[in-house]
Amino acid sequence: FLANRYFVTFANYVVVHGFEHATKSKRSDHKAVLKQFLTDFTSETSMSLALYTVLHKPIRDHIEQYILLLTKLHEVLKEGSEKTVVTSAIKEYVKLQSFISQVLDEACFTKSLWKSLGYKFTDMLCVPERRLLEDSKNLPISASTNRSDRVLLFDDVLVLIQGNSFQSFDLKLVSFLPLLLKYLLLGSTMLFSLISPALLFLCPQAVWQWKLNQAVRQALNGKRDFPLWGKTGEGTEPPSCRFFTYVFRLEGKFKSASYEGEWHWGKPHGKGTLKWHDGRNHVGDFKEGLEHGFGICLVPRQSEDRYDCYKCHWYEGKMRGYGICEYGNDMVYKGYFKDNVRQGFGILEKFSAEHPFKYTGQWENDKKNGYGVWEDKDRGERYIGTWLDDHKHGQGIVVTQSGVCYQRTFHADKMVGSGILLLEDDSVYEGNFTEDLTFVGKGKLSFANGFILEGTFTNKSGQGLQMHGTLNTSNEQLDDRITKAQLGLEEFPVEKRWKGIYDQFLEFIHSGCKEETEESFTGFHIQTSKELRKSQEYLFCQRYEGTEDVSWKIEDILEDLVQHQGLESLQTYLEKALKSSLHPLGKLLKALAIAFQATYSGIGANRHLLTMAQEEVKYYAKKIWEFYQGLLHLALEQKGQLPAKCMDGDTRYACNVVLPLILPCFYPELFMLYMLYHEREDDLYCQGIMDLSLFPDIKLLEFLDVQKCSYRDTALSLSPLQRQSLIKDKCFLSATECLQKLITTVDPREKLVILQKTYEEIESTVSRVVDKDYKLPMDDLLPLLMYVVSRAKIQHLGAEIHLIRDLMEPTNRGGLYDFLLTALEVRKCFQQRQLQAAVAFLE
Incomplete structure (x- = not known):
């Protein structure tokens, strides 16, 4: 063991030209000392060579003498335990002798390389412990793009020299495809790449393939073979899947990031963690070198000691699908993403004491666009209507905490044109009014007692509200159609509300309901499989035979759909499906319930919104039935069957079967509206x-x-x-x-x-x-x-x-x-x- 350590250290000194540097001094007594140890030392012998010989030759000679002595002893001993011990000792000394020769040969081979390379390469690549295993100058391989390229195989890295620059690849991350005779290396620039091959093995392929595989295997094991290349055929295939830590340097979006995790064919693949020096980090799933699957990303905010936390699904390196983002400014977004921006249905809420709000609705290109509900918790108001580029734009209904509500047209957050204002005392104003609900311009005010005041309203400073017009007292009672007027029916067709929710589910069905996309499109639960097995909801997705070990998969859902097509069986199945937040239909219902509550609960509990709410619930039942039909069609197609004609497309089932099942989710808010009405x-x-x-x-x-x-x-x-x-x-x-x-x-x-x-x-x-x-x-x-x-x-x-x-x-x-x-x-x-x-x- 001591001899091994000595010669490894000795070889490291040789590689970095240690003896040359040590003998640069011209003191005359050095030669006199060396003559005492070297009988063949002459004045022409170099000092560095003499010092090199003195520090290793006596030990090698001593080991050789021991081998000769033990060999003679072995010849004279009779068969028995003593001869067996001597035989074992001879083998160990022979192995040590071979090891010393191997180490010294590698050191000299590597030392010669550093002499032949320029200072630029030597300064960056020369490490005392690093050994050259093969050089394309000695064992040529030709590059299909540039024959002047040089490949160096070391015991820890593979180096490609191209002109005055080079690229190095850690052997622990080099993967070999033996059938294609090409290599996949880390990063966007790939040596022997499948996508854009840079080097091909032209001659001699077999030797390079064998040496590379052995070098990769030894680097992964963290231990050199003895002898150097091991036995022929032993361990020649390094694993394609590995766990390793690597620091990216010039590799695109991951530049300067440290990755620790699973690799496959030289790329991050599986579970892993990325960390940057600026505090960013990403923990999650990777596929072929990109974030793919569920991941959690922390991003530090500029000039703040806080982070934005993205818990989201990723697709080919970008956020896509459902995610929860907790921003460092006390805002939380729960909804859908596409290409790293908010897209589709989502909820953005601010919880801080300063200007708290909540937006539930459609997003497009990271901005509020389409139908949505905004709740201003400071003002005690709720806006229900359309948006454009983060602004209220188009038709909108505003409901106040005091019970007053109005419907107006908005342009970039500003009210334009006339509208209808419904007061708490059942008075109705039709005309123009300001943001503080002051009547202005032409208008008509209908009182609850049937009187009608019609004319022009003005509001002068210090004089209060003034009106020039007529008062009609002929009506005995205000028309019931006005006191119970319903808003938003024509302005917001029910089929265009919450389109983002339906689109996500439709996209999921069109994707073939692949298991890898199901959670991305319809939400997810941050639970381990062990935790899921303990939950009651997990039991739903077991097959109906009563087994408890069947894990939930989308394939099982589609299989159960086919088996439960009869009316009675269907009702039982749908009841369980809609109650489970693990079933796609249950997730859809949960999203619709959240949208419904955001509109009609609390401030939104206004009797003038009853018909809007009522037709929404009926439409939910229709859409859930349509999506059930879509899932069933897909399941039957996979089995080569056709759907039952008696139920296919029959909207009566939406009212008869689905509506009673989903009504409990909306009943509290809906019945409150009925009570107010x-x-x-x-x-x-x-x-x-x-x-x-x-x-x-x-x-x-x-x-x-x-x-x-x-x-x-x-x-x-x-x-x-x-x-x-x-x-x-x-x-x-x-x-x-x-x-x-x-x-x-x-x-x-x-x-x-x-x-x-x-x-x-x-x-x-x-x-x-x-x-x-x-x-x-x-x-x-x-x-x-x-x-x-x-x-x-x-x-x-x-x-x-x-x-x-x-x-x-x-x-x-x-x-x-x-x-x-x-x-x-x-x-x-x-x-x-x-x-x-x-x-x-x-x-």
């Missing part, structure tokens, strides 16, 4: 209920003109339960409790079933009282239904009824359900001597 009627209804609650049951039934035969106190004809109800003065209790279940579900279908069961309970109770089957005519049903409604005390019944009618299946129109809804909608005024006003029921 019908607030006045429901308030009257609640007041009437309060008044009627003062009546005992029998008195109220008499007051409602319910026929006495329907509830007479005849215990003999009543069941024990019904007899107990009458004793407690709780008539039609089962029907009342049934109707109260109306608020326990959001599904319009289930609400209609509850109404039907309520009707059946009323009819069943009457049948028991009269002791025969009894079909209630309309004249008998209405007062009984009013009694049950008054006792059920359901708040916002008018909103419930209208929501059911608006969202119920078209096939139910004109049938029993429609009849029951009509019965509930009937208003009936009751006059009573004890009551001072009429009581309005059943809105």
